[in-house]
Amino acid sequence: MKKKVVSILLATSMVATFAGCGSDPAPAAEAPAAEEAPAAEEEAPEAETPAAEEEAPAADDGAASGDLAYSGNISIMHFSTSEESEGNGGSDGFRTCLANWQNEHGSITLDEEVLANDDYKTQIATRAAADDLPDVFLLQGMNTISWAGQGLVYDLTDSIKNSPYAGDYNMDYLVPFTADGKYYAYPALTGGTCTVVIYDEAMWKEAGFDSFPTTWADVEKAAEYFSGQGIDTIAFGNSGQWQMNSCFVSCLGYQYTGTQWFSDIIAGTGNFEAPEFVAALTETQRLFHDTNIFNKDFNAVSNEDAREYYISGDAAAFIGGNWDASYIQATLEGDPKKDTTKFAVLPQAADATKYEKFQNIGLGYGMAISAKAASDPDKLAACIDLCQYLTGPAFSEYVGANYALAGFCSSDVDLSAFDQYTQDFYNFSYVDNKGCEIYDSYVDGSVWSVLNTEMQEMVNGDKDPATVAADTQAAYKAYLGQ
Amino acid sequence: MLKSIKPKKWVVAAYLAVPVALYVFTVFAPLVAALFYSFFEWKGGPVKTFNGFANYAQLFSDEVFWSSFWHNIFLVIVCIIGQIGLAFIVVLLINSKVTKLQGIHRTFGFFPSTISAVCIGFIWQMIYDSKRGLLNYFLEKIGRGDLQKVWLNEPRLVMLLVSIPLIWQFIGYYMVILLSAVSSISTEVLESAEIDGATGIQRARYIVLPLIKNTLLVCITLCVAGNMKAFDNIYVMTSGGPGYSSMVMAMYGYKVSFEQSNLGYGSCISVGIFVLALAVIGGSQILMNYFMTDSYDRQEAKHLKQIEKERKQAIKARKANR
Numbered sequence: 001m002k003k004k005v006v007s008i009l010l011a012t013s014m015v016a017t018f019a020g021c022g023s024d025p026a027p028a029a030e031a032p033a034a035e036e037a038p039a040a041e042e043e044a045p046e047a048e049t050p051a052a053e054e055e056a057p058a059a060d061d062g063a064a065s066g067d068l069a070y071s072g073n074i075s076i077m078h079f080s081t082s083e084e085s086e087g088n089g090g091s092d093g094f095r096t097c098l099a100n101w102q103n104e105h106g107s108i109t110l111d112e113e114v115l116a117n118d119d120y121k122t123q124i125a126t127r128a129a130a131d132d133l134p135d136v137f138l139l140q141g142m143n144t145i146s147w148a149g150q151g152l153v154y155d156l157t158d159s160i161k162n163s164p165y166a167g168d169y170n171m172d173y174l175v176p177f178t179a180d181g182k183y184y185a186y187p188a189l190t191g192g193t194c195t196v197v198i199y200d201e202a203m204w205k206e207a208g209f210d211s212f213p214t215t216w217a218d219v220e221k222a223a224e225y226f227s228g229q230g231i232d233t234i235a236f237g238n239s240g241q242w243q244m245n246s247c248f249v250s251c252l253g254y255q256y257t258g259t260q261w262f263s264d265i266i267a268g269t270g271n272f273e274a275p276e277f278v279a280a281l282t283e284t285q286r287l288f289h290d291t292n293i294f295n296k297d298f299n300a301v302s303n304e305d306a307r308e309y310y311i312s313g314d315a316a317a318f319i320g321g322n323w324d325a326s327y328i329q330a331t332l333e334g335d336p337k338k339d340t341t342k343f344a345v346l347p348q349a350a351d352a353t354k355y356e357k358f359q360n361i362g363l364g365y366g367m368a369i370s371a372k373a374a375s376d377p378d379k380l381a382a383c384i385d386l387c388q389y390l391t392g393p394a395f396s397e398y399v400g401a402n403y404a405l406a407g408f409c410s411s412d413v414d415l416s417a418f419d420q421y422t423q424d425f426y427n428f429s430y431v432d433n434k435g436c437e438i439y440d441s442y443v444d445g446s447v448w449s450v451l452n453t454e455m456q457e458m459v460n461g462d463k464d465p466a467t468v469a470a471d472t473q474a475a476y477k478a479y480l481g482q
Numbered sequence: 483m484l485k486s487i488k489p490k491k492w493v494v495a496a497y498l499a500v501p502v503a504l505y506v507f508t509v510f511a512p513l514v515a516a517l518f519y520s521f522f523e524w525k526g527g528p529v530k531t532f533n534g535f536a537n538y539a540q541l542f543s544d545e546v547f548w549s550s551f552w553h554n555i556f557l558v559i560v561c562i563i564g565q566i567g568l569a570f571i572v573v574l575l576i577n578s579k580v581t582k583l584q585g586i587h588r589t590f591g592f593f594p595s596t597i598s599a600v601c602i603g604f605i606w607q608m609i610y611d612s613k614r615g616l617l618n619y620f621l622e623k624i625g626r627g628d629l630q631k632v633w634l635n636e637p638r639l640v641m642l643l644v645s646i647p648l649i650w651q652f653i654g655y656y657m658v659i660l661l662s663a664v665s666s667i668s669t670e671v672l673e674s675a676e677i678d679g680a681t682g683i684q685r686a687r688y689i690v691l692p693l694i695k696n697t698l699l700v701c702i703t704l705c706v707a708g709n710m711k712a713f714d715n716i717y718v719m720t721s722g723g724p725g726y727s728s729m730v731m732a733m734y735g736y737k738v739s740f741e742q743s744n745l746g747y748g749s750c751i752s753v754g755i756f757v758l759a760l761a762v763i764g765g766s767q768i769l770m771n772y773f774m775t776d777s778y779d780r781q782e783a784k785h786l787k788q789i790e791k792e793r794k795q796a797i798k799a800r801k802a803n804r
Contacts, residue, residue, distance in 0.1 A: 122740050129526040129745050146743065150527030239634075241721060297612040299724050300634040314613070446742035453737075457725030462637060 068385060070378035071107035075134035076386070077127075078112070079120040080189075087330040088323065089403030090189035097395045101386055108382055128152055131372075136383050139185045139368035141176025141441035142448070148179040154369040157182045159384045165392045168409045175266075176441040177366045185366025186391040190405040192322025193361045193429050194438045195251035195346060197234070198310065199317035202340040212317065212344035216287060219347055223293045226316050232295040235315035237306030239299065241452040242440065244459065247303070247321055248346070249284055250439040251360045255352035256280040259436065266442050268480050272451075272473040273466070281458065281465035283349045288459035299456055313337075319346075322429065329421050338421055343428040359428070361435040363408060367391055406430060443479065450475040513756065516749040524746035537750035547751060550729045551758060556641050557648070557709040557730065558762065564649035566701050569656035573664050574686055576657075588661065592654035599651070603718025606647040610634050610719075634720050637727035644716045644728050648709070656701050663697035664690060695774045699767060706766050710759040731755045 078094065085091035102110050113134065115123055121140070127133050128143070133152060147153050160166065160174070160183050173187035199212045207225040209218065223233040238244045254262070256276045264270035271277075288294055295301070295309060303320050304327075310318035311331055318324065325343070332338035345357050367387040374380045389395075396411035404418050404426045415423045440448045451472040457463040520537055522530040541547055576587050594602070609616045610633040618630040633643055667690060675685050691698070713732040716722065722729035722737070735755060739748030775783075 125526060125740050125743055129524075129743075131528040143743070146525055147527060150525075150529045152527050239721065239723070241723060295613075297632040297635065300610075300612065300632050300720075309613075444743070446744060449737060449741040453723070453725055456723050457637075457727075460635065460637070460724055462725065 068105060068108065068378070068382045070376070070382040072379070073109045073111050074136060074373075074379065074383060074386065075111040075113070076136040077115070077120070077124060077134040078138050079115055079117045081114055081116055084116070087326050089326070089399045089405045090192070090407075092402070093395050093399040093405075093407070094189060094390060096398060097390050100394070101389050105382070110386075133370040133372070135370055135373040135379070136386055137368055137370070138188060138365040139177065141362075141364055141366070141438075142443055142445055144177050144184050145179045146444060148182070148184050151371055153184045154371050154374045154380070155182045156184060156186065156369065156384070156387075159388075160186065163388055163392075165388065165409055168393060168396075168411075170406075170408060170410060173363045173408050175437075176362065176364070177368075185368040186387045187363035187366045187408040188391050189363060189365060190322075190399050190403075190407050191361055191363050191429070192405070193359045194246045194321045195248065195319065195360050196321065196325060196425075196428065197317055197319055197344040197346060198307075198325060198328060199342055199344060200310070200313075200337060200340050201342045202337075203231075203313075203316040207316070211342065213347055216283075216293075216347045216349055219293055220291055222316075223291060227292055231313075232309060232315040233293045233317065234295075235306040235309035235318045236294050236298045237301040237303040238456060238459070239302045239305075241456050242448070243303050243320075244284070244455045245448060245452050246360075246438060246440055247319055249280060249455065251346050251358055251436065252284060252349065252352075253277060253280040253439070254356075254358045254360075254436040255346070255349050255354055256283070258354035262437055262439070262442075265476075266437075270476075272476055273469045278465050278469045279351065280349075281455070281468055283351070284455070285458050285461070285465055289461040299460060311337075322425075325425050329425075341421060343424055345428075345433055357433045358436040359433045360438045361429060362438045362441050364438060364441045443476070446479050447472060447475045516752040516756075518749075519746055520750035520753050522746040522749075524744075524749075526743045526745055530746070533746070537747050540747060541750050541754050546726050546729065547731065547734060547754065549726060550731045550734045553641055553728065553730050554710050554712065555762070557645055557712055558706050558766075560642065560645045561648055561652070561709050562702060562705050564645065565652045565705055566656050566660075566698070568649070569653045569660055569701075570686075572653065572657050573660045574682070574690070576661065577664055578682075588658070590654075591657050594651045594653075595655040597651070599714040600718050602647050602651050603715035606650075606715070607634070607719050610643060635724050637724055640720060640724070640728045644719055647715055647719075648712065651715075652705075652708075656705070659697060659701055660694065663694040667693050692774070698774070699770055702766055702770055703763055706763050707759060710762060711755065731758070 076098075078098075080091035080094040080098075082095070085095050098110070098112075102108075111134075113123075120138070124133070124137060124140075125143075128147060128150075131152070139147065139153060144153075148155075160169070163169070170187075170191075173191065174183050177183055177185040177187065197212055201211065203226075204210075204212060204222065207222045209222060213219050213222060219233065226233045236243070236248070256279050257274070261270060261274060261276060265272070288298065295306065295315060298306070303324060306315075307318050307320055307324050307328060309315040311328060318328075328341065329338065332341065345359050367390055369380065369383045369387065373383050391408045393409050393411060396407045396409040399405040399407055400411040400413040401417075404413050404415060404422045406413070413426065415426060418426070451468065454463055454468040454471055458465060458468050519530070521532060521534060523533045523536070524530040572587075572591060575581060576584050576591075581587065608614075612618055612630070612632040612635075615633070617633065621627060621629050631639075634640060636643075671689060671693075672685060675689055680688070711732045712730050713736070716728055716730060717733055717736075720728045722733045731751065732755060735748050735751040738744050738751055742748075
C-alpha cells in the first residue's frame with residue numbers, strides 16, 4: 001500500500017512537471033518579446049552620452065539638496081534603456097540626470113534595474129504583488145489607486161507641495177497619480193501626445209488636400225485616390241491591442257463624450273455603456289471595418305511595422321504617439337520626406353458634437369517611493385531628493401534644450417535652435433491643440449485589458465460595439481468591487 | 483551488490499537531497515502556493531481577501547477560459563498528428579535502405595527544435611505577413627492572388643496557422659526519439675516480413691508500430707503536456723488575437739495575472755490548467771492503450787480476466803463450503 005501511495009505521488013509529480021512547471025520539449029524562451037526595445041538588464045548609465053555632452057546639466061543645478069544625511073544604497077527600477085534613450089529625449093534626459101545625481105552623491109549607491117518597457121510592466125507588477133517594490137520606481141498612472149489603497153506607495157503630497165520647484169510644476173500632470181486627494185508620484189519623463197496623425201504634405205497635395213483633412217468624410221474621399229495609387233491612406237498597427245485604445249479611441253472618444261464622461265469614469269461613477277461612448281466605438285468600427293482608409297493588416301502589425309509603411313511611402317499618413325514621431329524624425333534624417341512630414345489631430349467624426357481639436361497628452365509614469373523605504377527618514381529624504389531632481393528643472397531644461405520637449409516642470413524652450421520638424425511637433429503638442437486625457441493612464445489594467453482585446457474583434461466586424469461596451473462595463477464594475 | 487561497495491543509506495540520502503530539494507522548490511512549492519492563492523481575492527500587493535471558492539465558481543462560467551481550453555485541445559490534436567505522425571513517417575523514410583546521407587537528415591531535421599520559440603514566432607510571422615510575407619508572395623506567383631489574406635487576422639484560421647510553426651519546430655524532436663526506438667527493432671524481423679511479402683505500410687502498421695508502442699506513449703504524453711501549456715510563439719505571433727481567437731490557457735492566465743493584476747484568479751486559472759492537463763494526459767493514455775492494442779490482445783486480456791474472476795469465485799466458494 002505504502003509503495004502504491006509513493007508511486008502515485010511520484011507519478012503525479014512527474015505529470016505536474018510536464019503540465020505546469022517542468023521540462024518542456026520546447027527550448028527555453030520564457031521572455032516575451034519586447035515591442036519597444038530589446039529586453040535588457042543593464043548597468044548604470046554613463047553620463048557621457050552624445051546628447052549629454054551637448055547640454056548636460058550640472059548636478060547641483062537643480063538638486064533639491066546637496067547635503068543628504070543618508071549614506072548607503074537606494075534601489076531604483078526604470079525602463080530608460082540605452083537603446084530606448086537613443087533619439088528618445090525623455091529617456092536620454094532621465095539617464096543623464098540619474099547619472100549626474102549619482103555623481104553628486106558619492107555616499108549613496110544607486111542599485112539600478114533597467115528593463116525594456118514591456119518587461120518593466122510585468123516585473124514591477126510582480127514585485128508589487130510580492131510587496132517587494134524597489135525604493136524608487138516608475139509608477140504607471142493606472143496603478144495609482146490600487147497600489148495606494150494597498151499601502152504600497154508612499155504619500156508624496158507634502159513633499160510635492162513643499163518642493164522647491166512647486167511653483168514650476170504643471171499640476172495637471174498629477175491627476176493620474178492622485179488617489180483620495182493625495183499625490184503618490186512625481187510625474188516623470190516627458191509629456192507627449194499619444195495620438196498624432198503624421199502625414200506627408202506632398203502626397204496629400206497630390207490627392208487634392210493642402211493639409212490633412214479635418215473630417216473623416218474628406219479622408220474617405222482621399223482614400224479613393226490613394227487606393228487607386230496602391231497606397232494605404234493611413235497606416236495603423238494594433239497587434240499589441242493597446243494601440244487602438246491609447247492612440248485612437250482615447251482621442252476619438254472625447255469628440256463624442258466631451259470631458260465629463262471620462263471624469264466620471266475616473267471618479268468611479270462613469271458608465272462605459274453610455275450612448276456617447278458606444279457611438280465612439282461604433283464610429284471606430286465603421287472607420288476600420290467599413291472603409292478602406294486603413295491598411296488591411298492593422299490588427300496583425302505593430303505600430304512599429306505600421307510606421308515603416310509611412311516611412312517607405314506605402315502609406316500617406318500614420319497614426320501613432322510621440323515616440324513614433326521621434327523615431328520617424330530620426331529615420332528620415334537627410335530625406336526630403338522629413339521636410340514634407342506634418343502633424344494633425346484626428347479628423348472630426350460626422351455625428352460627434354464635442355470637437356475641440358483634441359490630442360491626448362500626459363505623463364503616463366511618475367517617480368514613486370515604496371512605502372517601505374519611508375521607514376528610514378534619512379533614506380526617505382534621499383529618495384525624495386532623487387525624485388525631485390529627476391523631475392525638476394535640471395531634467396526639464398535638458399530635454400527642452402536638446403529635444404524641445406517638456407516635463408513636469410515648466411521651462412523655456414528656444415524653438416529657433418531646432419529644425420522645422422521639431423518646431424512643428426512642439427507646437428502640435430504644447431501650443432496649438434487642446435489636451436485630453438489618455439484613457440489608460442487612469443482606472444485599472446483589468447478594465448483596459450477587456451476593452452483592448454474586444455476592440456480587436458470589434459474592428460474586424462466580429463463583435464458589436466454595444467457588447468464591447470457592456471463587457472468593459474462589467475470589468476469596470478468588478479474593478480470597483482460592485 | 484557487494485556490501486563493501488554498497489553506499490550507506492545516508493550517502494544515498496545526501497546525494498538525493500539536493501535534486502529533491504530543487505524539485506520540491508521548483509515544482510511542488512509553486513503548485514501549492516498557486517492552490518493557496520486561488521482561494522483569495524488578490525489584486526497584487528500585501529492585501530489578500532479570502533473568498534473561498536468564488537474564483538473557482540468564476541472559472542467554471544468563464545467563457546474565455548473554456549474557449550482557451552478548446553484551443554489547447556485543438557493544438558494537442560493537430561500537434562499529435564502533425565508532430566508525431568509526420569515524425570514517424572520521416573523516421574521510416576530515413577531508415578529506408580534507399581535513403582542516403584541519413585546523418586545529415588537527422589541533424590537538419592532536429593535543427594528547428596533547437597531554435598528559441600520566440601525566434602520561431604518571429605520567423606513565421608514574417609512568412610504570414612500580408613504585405614511582404616512569403617505565403618502571399620507565393621500565392622501571387624502561382625496566379626492565386628485572390629487567395630491572399632491577412633493571415634493572422636483570420637479568426638477561423640488563426641489557430642491552425644499558429645499550430646504550423648509548432649509542428650515544424652518539433653517534428654525533429656520526436657523524430658530523434660522515434661528513431662532510437664525504431665533502430666532497436668531487429669532487422670531480422672523486418673527482413674522476414676519483407677520476405678513474406680509484407681509491404682512497407684504493412685510492416686509499419688503491424689511490426690514497427692506495436693514494437694515502439696511504449697515510446698509512442700511517451701511521445702504523446704510529452705506532446706500533450708507541451709501543448710497544454712503552449713504560450714511563447716503564440717504570444718509573439720498574435721498575443722492571443724484577434725480578440726480571443728488564438729488565446730490559450732497559459733496566455734489567459736498570464737493576461738489575468740499581469741495585465742489585469744488579478745493574481746488570485748490567475749492562480750485559480752493555473753490550478754485549472756494543471757487539473758485539465760492531468761485529465762487530458764490521463765485520457766490520452768487510456769485512448770492510446772486502447773487503440774494500440776489489437777482486438778486479439780483485447781480478447782486475450784478479457785479472457786484472462788474472466789479466468790481470474792472464476793478462480794477467485796471458486797476459492798471463495800470453497801472457503802464458504804468449509
